[in-house]
Amino acid sequence: MTATQPTTTTGTTTPATGPFAGRPQAWALGATRVVVSFLFLCHGLVGLFGAFGGMDGAGGTVGLFSWPDWWGSMIHLVAGAFVLAGWFTRPAALLCSGAMAYAYFTVHQPLALLPLPNGGEPAALFAWIFLLIGIAGPGAFALDRLRRRHS
Secondary structure, X not given: OOOEEEOOOOOOEEEOOOOOOOOHHHHHHHHHHHHHHHHHHHHHHHHHHOHHHEOOOOOEOOOOOOXXXXXXXXXXXXHHHHHHHOOOHHHHHHHHHHHHHHHHHHHHOOOOOOHHXXXXXXXXXXXXXXXXXXXXXXXXXXXXXXXHHHO
16 A cells, blocks of 8 residues: 555545655654664663773773673663664563663662653653554564564
8 A cells, every 4th residue: 555645636646755655654663763772772882891981981881690780781782682673673672661661760760750850861761662662563674574574
């Protein structure tokens, strides 16, 4: 089924053209999935490998197998990569969402009720965006489409 846009002369519709023909929502969701999961994955690189200055600005990492820091960083890296690629997107996104909800309520919310004073804005945003991706699906250009085609 192709997208159509109304014409003003006859009242009929003509096929839409261009890169967003079809389903612009799928393209927007796919682009959001890629950008957000890339940022999320970068947080995993910070915690596990000290990338981008590390945890302390001097290349520090989280302790090996420490709870919840190391495990959270692993979720950031592995599940973030799955969401980025669009591979098993829904379960990976729901895992990311849950990890960020856990982080918000155990680390940030005890400091203050709302995200601005408690510094939990990134955790809250990641939790809600990954919940959206988990429910809505991966959008365009996801490897899940190939997996579904071969099963």
